[in-house]
Amino acid sequence: MGTSILFFLLFALFSALIVWYMDHKRRRKRREARIRSLVFRVLEKALFESFDEASGDLYLSGTLRRLASRPSLRPLFSRQLCQARKDLKGEAGINLQRLYEAFGLDRDALRRLNSRQWHRRAAAVKELYLMDQHRYLSQIEPLTRHSNEYLRMEAQTCLLQFLGPEGLRFLDGLSLPVSEWQQIQLLGQLQEMHPEEIPGLETFLASPNPSVRRFALKLTGTFQQRSLLNRAGLLLRDPVAAVQRDALRCLRHFYDQDVAQLLLESYWYLPRDARREALELLGRMEHPRLQDFLIERLHDPEPELRLEAGRAFLRSWPEGLEGLKRELSEDGLNGALLRQLQAESAEGCL
Amino acid sequence: MILLQLLGDLLTRAFLVYTFSLWLSNLLLGLYSLGETREYLRRNSFTDYRQLAMSEYAPGISILAPAFNESATIIDNVRSLLSLYYPNMELIVINDGSRDDTLQRLIQAYDLARVPHCVPGHLTTKPLRGVYRSRHAVYGNLIVLDKENGGKSDALNAGVNFSTKQLVTCVDVDCIMEPDALLKMAKPFLESQGTRIIAVGGVIRIANSCVVEDGRLVEVRLPRQWLPRFQVLEYIRAFLLGRMAWSRLGGLILVSGAFGAFDREILLEAGGYDARTVGEDMELTIRMRRYMAEQGRPYRVTYIPDPLCWTEAPSSCRILSRQRNRWARGTIESLHRHLDLLGRRRYGIMGMVSLPYWLLFEFLAPVVELAGLLIFAGLCVWGRADWSFFFILLAFVLSFAYAYSAMSLLTEVLTFNQYRRKRDMLRLLGSLLLEPFLFHPLTVWAALSGHKDYLLRRNKGWGDMKRSGFARTGS
Numbered sequence: 001m002g003t004s005i006l007f008f009l010l011f012a013l014f015s016a017l018i019v020w021y022m023d024h025k026r027r028r029k030r031r032e033a034r035i036r037s038l039v040f041r042v043l044e045k046a047l048f049e050s051f052d053e054a055s056g057d058l059y060l061s062g063t064l065r066r067l068a069s070r071p072s073l074r075p076l077f078s079r080q081l082c083q084a085r086k087d088l089k090g091e092a093g094i095n096l097q098r099l100y101e102a103f104g105l106d107r108d109a110l111r112r113l114n115s116r117q118w119h120r121r122a123a124a125v126k127e128l129y130l131m132d133q134h135r136y137l138s139q140i141e142p143l144t145r146h147s148n149e150y151l152r153m154e155a156q157t158c159l160l161q162f163l164g165p166e167g168l169r170f171l172d173g174l175s176l177p178v179s180e181w182q183q184i185q186l187l188g189q190l191q192e193m194h195p196e197e198i199p200g201l202e203t204f205l206a207s208p209n210p211s212v213r214r215f216a217l218k219l220t221g222t223f224q225q226r227s228l229l230n231r232a233g234l235l236l237r238d239p240v241a242a243v244q245r246d247a248l249r250c251l252r253h254f255y256d257q258d259v260a261q262l263l264l265e266s267y268w269y270l271p272r273d274a275r276r277e278a279l280e281l282l283g284r285m286e287h288p289r290l291q292d293f294l295i296e297r298l299h300d301p302e303p304e305l306r307l308e309a310g311r312a313f314l315r316s317w318p319e320g321l322e323g324l325k326r327e328l329s330e331d332g333l334n335g336a337l338l339r340q341l342q343a344e345s346a347e348g349c350l
Numbered sequence: 351m352i353l354l355q356l357l358g359d360l361l362t363r364a365f366l367v368y369t370f371s372l373w374l375s376n377l378l379l380g381l382y383s384l385g386e387t388r389e390y391l392r393r394n395s396f397t398d399y400r401q402l403a404m405s406e407y408a409p410g411i412s413i414l415a416p417a418f419n420e421s422a423t424i425i426d427n428v429r430s431l432l433s434l435y436y437p438n439m440e441l442i443v444i445n446d447g448s449r450d451d452t453l454q455r456l457i458q459a460y461d462l463a464r465v466p467h468c469v470p471g472h473l474t475t476k477p478l479r480g481v482y483r484s485r486h487a488v489y490g491n492l493i494v495l496d497k498e499n500g501g502k503s504d505a506l507n508a509g510v511n512f513s514t515k516q517l518v519t520c521v522d523v524d525c526i527m528e529p530d531a532l533l534k535m536a537k538p539f540l541e542s543q544g545t546r547i548i549a550v551g552g553v554i555r556i557a558n559s560c561v562v563e564d565g566r567l568v569e570v571r572l573p574r575q576w577l578p579r580f581q582v583l584e585y586i587r588a589f590l591l592g593r594m595a596w597s598r599l600g601g602l603i604l605v606s607g608a609f610g611a612f613d614r615e616i617l618l619e620a621g622g623y624d625a626r627t628v629g630e631d632m633e634l635t636i637r638m639r640r641y642m643a644e645q646g647r648p649y650r651v652t653y654i655p656d657p658l659c660w661t662e663a664p665s666s667c668r669i670l671s672r673q674r675n676r677w678a679r680g681t682i683e684s685l686h687r688h689l690d691l692l693g694r695r696r697y698g699i700m701g702m703v704s705l706p707y708w709l710l711f712e713f714l715a716p717v718v719e720l721a722g723l724l725i726f727a728g729l730c731v732w733g734r735a736d737w738s739f740f741f742i743l744l745a746f747v748l749s750f751a752y753a754y755s756a757m758s759l760l761t762e763v764l765t766f767n768q769y770r771r772k773r774d775m776l777r778l779l780g781s782l783l784l785e786p787f788l789f790h791p792l793t794v795w796a797a798l799s800g801h802k803d804y805l806l807r808r809n810k811g812w813g814d815m816k817r818s819g820f821a822r823t824g825s
Contacts, residue, residue: 001742007749014756015779018763022772119392126396149541150396181540184408188401211543218407249407273615343466 032076035067039080068103078105082130100131113139118148125151129158137162144170153182160186165195171204177211187218198223205231210240217243221250229254233262237269245274252281260287267293276308283312290316298327303337310341321345358725358734365722366743372711373750376592380757383594387655387765390594394656399533402540403435409539410438410515411532411611415523416505417443421450425459427523430565432492436532440491442509443523447476447499456494460484473507473622476500481512502607503623503630510614510622519611520631522661526557526567527609531658535611538652548616548638551597551605551653553589555768556582557660567660572774577670579781580789581663587758590655590765597653601699603639603708605651607631609659616642616649627687629680636688636700643697657766671796678716678800685709716797748786755782 067073078100085096100106105127112124113136125143128136143155156178159167168186171178178186190198204216205228213235219225220232235247248270251259263278264287270278279297282290294316297309310328313320324341328334402408413431417424424443431441445453456462462482475497482494497508506520517539519532528534531552538550558578561569573579596602605612607630620641623630635651642649664670685708692709694701729735759778762768769775 001745004742004745004749007746007753011749011752011756014753014760018756018760018775018779019772021760021763022775025767119395122396150393154396177543179541179543180407180409181402181537184405184540185398185401187407188405222406340466 035073035076036080038067039077074103074105074108077103078108078127081105082127085130097131106131106133106136109133110136110139118151122148122151122154125154125158129154129161132162134162141170145174145176147176149179152176153179153185156182157185157189160189164193165190165198168198168200168204171207171212171215172200174207174209174212177209178215179211180214183211183215183218186215187222190219191222195223198225201225202228202231205235210238210243213238213240213243214246217246217250221253224253226254229258230262233259233266236262236266241271241274244270245277248274248277248281255285257285257287260285260290264289264293272302272305275305279305279308279312283308283315286316295323295327298324303333306334307337307340310337311344314341314345318345358729361725362739365718368710368718369743369747372715373754375707375711376754379595380591380754382598383591384761386594386598387590387761390655391765397537399530399537402533402536403437403530405437408436408438409517409536410440411436411517411519411536412509412513412515412614413439413441413519413521413532414506414509414513415441415443415521416446416502416509417448417452417523418446418499418502418505419448419450419452420523421448421452421455423524424452424455426565427525428456428460428492430526431521431523432489433529433565434527434532435529436536438515439532440493440513440515442493442495442512444495444497444505444509446497446501446505453494453496457482460489460492460494461486462492462494472618473511475504475508475511475625478508501625503625503627506630507622507625510617513614516614517611518614518617519609520607521659522608524662525554525608526560526562526565526660528656528658528660529566531609534654534656534658538654539611539613542650545648545650546613546616546642547652548613548642548649549605549635549651550611551593551602551651552609552611552658553655554585554606554608555589555657555660556585556663558663558665560660570768570770572769572777573663573665575665576781576784576788577667578663578665579778580785581670583755583759583778583782583785584789585663586762587755590761591758593653594655596704597651599699599703600650601704601707602651602653603636603700603704604632605635605653608661612638624687627680627683628676629684632680633684633687636684636691636705639700640688640691640697643700655766657768667792670792671799674793674796675800675803678797679804681708681712682801682804685713716794717801719794720798751786752782755785 068077081096081100085093085100088096109124109127112120113128115121115124121143125140128140137159140155140158143151144159146152146155156167156170159170161167163169198219201216201219204212205220207213207216217232217235220228229251232247232250235243236251238244238247248263251262260282263282263285267275267278279294282294291313294309294313298306298313300306300309306328310324313324317323321342324338328338413434415427415431417427420427428441428443443456445456461484463485464480465483467478467481477498479496479498482496484490484492493512495508495512497505500508509520510518517536519535521527535550535552539547541547556573556578557567558573558575559571560567561571573582593602593604610631612634616638617634620634620638622634624633624637627633639649639651664673685705688705691697691701692705697705726735726740756779759775759782763775769778
């Protein structure tokens with residue numbers, strides 16, 4: 001009976017907590033909205049008027065000062081400023097940054113940087129890079145090799161934000177993996193910077209860490225680092241299949257005979273699923289040896305590869321249908337493949 | 351007489367032990383999931399999906415949407431799926447031999463033309479009657495397959511054969527998806543390091559009475575009818591507490607057929623969907639896990655607790671019974687087919703924990719419940735019922751059920767909080783009090799009829815799922 005009473009009490013407690021929390025949330029939202037409007041007023045001024053160094057506290061009204069000094073509200077100020085900073089560049093953005101410093105919020109972030117909880121540290125790193133607090137670089141850089149993935153990712157993003165492509169130096173000798181998710185994030189960040197050259201890229205392509213090699217391949221392709229084409233092509237023979245696939249995707253960014261040569265040389269090293277992609281790519285290129293190579297591939301044991309080889313063949317030699325008929329018999333699966341290729345060719349959907 | 355008394359005592363004790371272990375395991379799972387949900391929310395606060403939405407490196411996703419007699423809603427549903435934010439996706443709608451004008455409506459609405467097809471065919475399916483693509487470039491990623499009727503699994507297999515992307519997402523065509531659902535589904539696949547993610551499950555929520563506009567859910571409302579409202583409670587408990595815990599444990603064996611993503615390569619290597627079962631989602635998840643374990647390859651089946659997919663729950667007892675009957679048959683079929691994994695260390699948590707749990711507490715629970723009721727009825731007739739014990743047990747059962755459900759609601763409020771109005775939450779708390787008396791007996795009865803149908807080898811297939819449609823703005 002005692003246990004039942006305990007459970008009934010728990011039920012009552014949970015129900016009360018639900019009701020209390022919903023009320024609390026509503027109240028908190030209302031309070032946040034009030035503060036947000038105050039912060040917005042300051043932000044508006046920061047946006048439209050330049051910030052005067054001499055009277056740095058010009059816009060800090062008494063109410064705002066009082067509110068900003070309350071420890072419970074300071075995180076809200078940080079959040080609001082960071083949110084606005086994401087959308088603002090130029091003078092207005094710099095003014096926000098000064099406001100952030102004037103409130104001493106950078107010192108709060110620094111304190112959180114030493115917290116034992118990873119999410120508080122990661123949030124602090126994010127805040128500091130959003131607010132361009134370069135002076136804390138030395139405290140943040142070691143975190144690019146932290147064992148916690150999320151903290152590490154924020155620190156890596158921060159380094160790139162502060163230093164541009166130079167910030168990729170964290171990849172040097174990195175033994176921890178860089179997830180594909182993080183690679184996409186970093187790549188997107190770099191694309192906004194439009195770099196012409198990426199320092200250290202050749203070293204990254206030779207890294208013993210497969211995830212670094214994969215990222216380097218993405219960089220090579222996306223930023224068209226032509227000088228590294230052969231180096232990237234070598235990775236078609238990498239022992240890690242994922243690296244090979246990324247090497248293939250990298251080569252997609254360079255359409256020429258050199259790429260066709262690399263693909264023809266390394267075709268047999270590729271995993272089976274990547275061969276289909278290689279054939280598709282070859283169909284868009286020119287090379288003296290290509291026709292013979294594709295004809296050989298028409299006899300591959302895998303029907304999917306035969307079909308792709310046929311497509312590539314017709315893409316390279318639109319008048320080559322007769323040649324295909326000679327190679328593929330007109331009955332059985334090959335006959336079906338042939339009819340498919342004929343129809344695709346007639347409808348122009350190759 | 352003494353012997354009967356002894357037997358009665360023994361049975362009572364056995365029932366008590368069973369009941370306590372069921373509750374204890376549920377409680378532990380619930381508590382275990384809380385930490386994982388909290389950690390997920392923390393991690394998610396650092397996530398920005400915009401880069402993925404624009405990236406050429408986003409992994410390709412083929413959405414497979416089987417349709418059978420969906421004429422009334424197919425156009426809106428396809429439009430909804432086509433409007434999902436994702437940079438690299440194709441939508442494959444499989445018309446599984448519909449007897450209505452589903453295909454004709456698709457052809458008209460999306461200006462489809464028949465195209466030549468030659469599928470090398472990894473998986474065997476019922477014959478294809480045609481492949482259609484749109485003449486409009488804007489629908490360039492839409493493929494419609496028309497095939498002979500072969501059931502949901504067969505249709506999904508046809509879709510897998512045609513898919514060209516790295517991941518396949520299987521959806522019920524009548525579900526409403528959140529616009530960023532695919533971005534969220536792709537993330538776990540991209541985050542994996544060393545361990546291959548073979549499947550990701552998403553949360554399904556109840557969309558009855560919610561407002562839908564142009565295939566998008568624009569306002570979440572609590573169902574007005576009792577039956578769907580009880581299912582809201584049930585889904586919150588199952589998805590927010592149950593599956594999150596199983597995911598954390600590494601023992602998730604069910605990725606819902608209404609919305610789940612799979613690694614296409616592994617799905618094919620494992621043999622695709624099994625067309626002989628009605629529980630194809632669970633069976634496939636177990637088989638893929640089994641395949642990876644037998645290959646000795648490190649893998650994970652993971653789960654994301656964000657509400658990503660909204661579905662219309664049955665609002666009549668007849669349709670609900672049919673659905674639960676099918677679920678029960680699907681569970682038994684999957685467990686039966688993979689019974690040899692039970693208790694085998696080679697299959698890790700799946701063999702040692704998940705399958706025994708499902709066998710004991712999912713498959714057996716309705717049977718034990720019925721047996722308990724029958725014995726109690728027998729004792730009453732015999733005049734041997736111990737009423738004080740009965741009331742103590744009843745109080746215990748109810749108090750636990752209430753506390754557990756309230757805990758799941760509290761978790762919902764503290765995390766995703768879909769029902770923002772206090773009135774809605776109070777209504778849910780009210781429903782929670784009635785659920786054990788009105789809803790639970792119905793689901794137990796439906797599950798038992800599923801057991802019976804399975805034993806009698808009655809193949810009822812999927813049965814008809816009549817939908818009443820979503821509320822629209824202005825309605």
